[in-house]
Amino acid sequence: MATLKQVAAHADVSVQTVSNALNAPHRLKPDTLRRVTRSIELLNYKPNRNARSLRTSAVELIGYCVPSWPHGQTHLVMDQFLHALCTAAERTGRHILLFTAPTGIDGMPVYDDLHARRLVDGFVLSQTETHDPRHGWLKEQRIPFVSFGRVWKETTQPGPYVDVDGAAGCATAVRHLYETGRRRIAFLSWPRTSGLAEDRLAGWRTTCKELELPTKDLAIRCPEDMIDEGARATAKLLDAGLEAGTPVDGIVAISDILALGALRELTARGLTAGVEVGVTGFDDSPLASVVSPALTSVRQPIDRIATELIALLTDSPAPADPATGGTERLLQPELVIRGSSAPG
Amino acid sequence: MATLKQVAAHADVSVQTVSNALNAPHRLKPDTLRRVTRSIELLNYKPNRNARSLRTSAVELIGYCVPSWPHGQTHLVMDQFLHALCTAAERTGRHILLFTAPTGIDGMPVYDDLHARRLVDGFVLSQTETHDPRHGWLKEQRIPFVSFGRVWKETTQPGPYVDVDGAAGCATAVRHLYETGRRRIAFLSWPRTSGLAEDRLAGWRTTCKELELPTKDLAIRCPEDMIDEGARATAKLLDAGLEAGTPVDGIVAISDILALGALRELTARGLTAGVEVGVTGFDDSPLASVVSPALTSVRQPIDRIATELIALLTDSPAPADPATGGTERLLQPELVIRGSSAPG
DNA sequence: CTGAAAGCGCTTACAG
């Protein structure tokens, strides 16, 4: 393996000049640069990153804690997210270092350790929880990080974040169902403890009110994000609608999984999603396009999210540019319309 | 941030002794060790890994290329696998570095680069393809790697691998269906180009023959791993069975996704999985336990796989121990029985 | 525009 010194000898310059050829080529006379570049190629020289990192004390590595899921649950777009995150990091010459850590505050020593030993420069946080203690802790330790997802219900968000406007996403879903003729639109949610859920639910509620649609008894909180729960909640909604003579004709689900449960219950009752009842999910996971009828779903802009995360983490402190500045980005999701809400 | 030197000064020993306290504590007099340890804790000293790596030229980082999937496809157990891989790596003091690369041979310069710049010590390969060119290339370059999955149809496997005995998994599934009374067991497969598929199919075929069950026209190759394809293939099987007066009563699917398609088609025809037809999948993905009836599925021992991968990659060249030695591990999967094959 | 020197924070033989 060639070293700087060998390249320097080969090109008959000092090591410093080779280093400059790599890191500040404009400082070299074009002729010298050419000669050095040729030697680099000839010797197939690749700079040793450990030596560089030792000197600069930047490793160009970003830590990401692999979430561990309770059995039966899964992050259906996690591989997409990781791929996007890697790609975004690589565009800036960085990479993602994976690690595991206990949930919540108990995991913080792991973060501290990775940073102190200089295995990473900083962290991308995801799976943000309501009152997530990690953000405040990292900020206090002056460990660089950026969060995918807001810390809900705090007065101020500690540190930079990127998030998706869930309320707007659900609002779009409600409007879409309204435009396709639905007038009694229910919402399948998660427990109240989730700030994320409250945000999305608020989008549903507000939009229903705007459109003068009913909301009473139409929001159901499923205790877990499981297909069965979605089916159960849908059954309850359909039964109540029948009894009252006001059948539900639209269902906005807070996740694709719950939406899948809704689809299953409809099928079980001989109803067709997109015909009698319009159904929408959230996340546009791979499953959405694979069931039939395919699931209309709110898609988070994953590539954009990844790009912004890396930008916030690695850019020099933004100069408060009113347009792109600041350290908070709320991105707009997009409704992907398929058969479950609009037959044809 | 404390350095070795500072700790040495604080403990009134040489830096070398502090280093030894960390890396070879047995060399120190118990008393000295105690004193040094105290200083380390007091100063909250964490060794700089870049300095260490520069010196030892080992980074304790393992590269893993995040697969990119065609839209609508997903690796349902990828998050489980990554979690297991991370955990296994961390047990040996290592971590996983994620990167992206073009598929096949085109990606090799990326691997080479990561290794040459000393960002990683070696690689874990997955998504192994038939005739995968990466293994041979890496071996030739003397870049350490281990493969999850065999390179099929080659005379010899280049380099170490861990794989799951797919044939045995499918054999178990067939036997289970047989034991629950099924006598006409079909197989839902992938295209012939997949060595993995041929292996699993062979397990089905051999076991059927052993049990004197029919196999003719009972293996269907779905062009893609999608729910719709599984449903379509199942429809074809059921139709053919009806016509011939010999109804299919068992379906072994090569993946959970295809099995899900089978379940859907059964439901659409008013049949119940586990009653009229027993169905099994492969992978025991999160979806398996979430549909209803829940899906019987062949589970790959993910934690074991991860542990073996890390062991093969990082252990000193095994001394040809007849028991655990060698660089090839074929692990046995396990059938997880649920309602889709056995009601109640 | 180019080069000689110092130093990033460790570990590794080697002496004592």
Added chain:
DNA sequence: CTGAAAGCGCTTACAG
């Protein structure tokens, strides 16, 4: 059992 010295391969002020 402990320490003085060299060196891993870079980059960074600083001179020239």
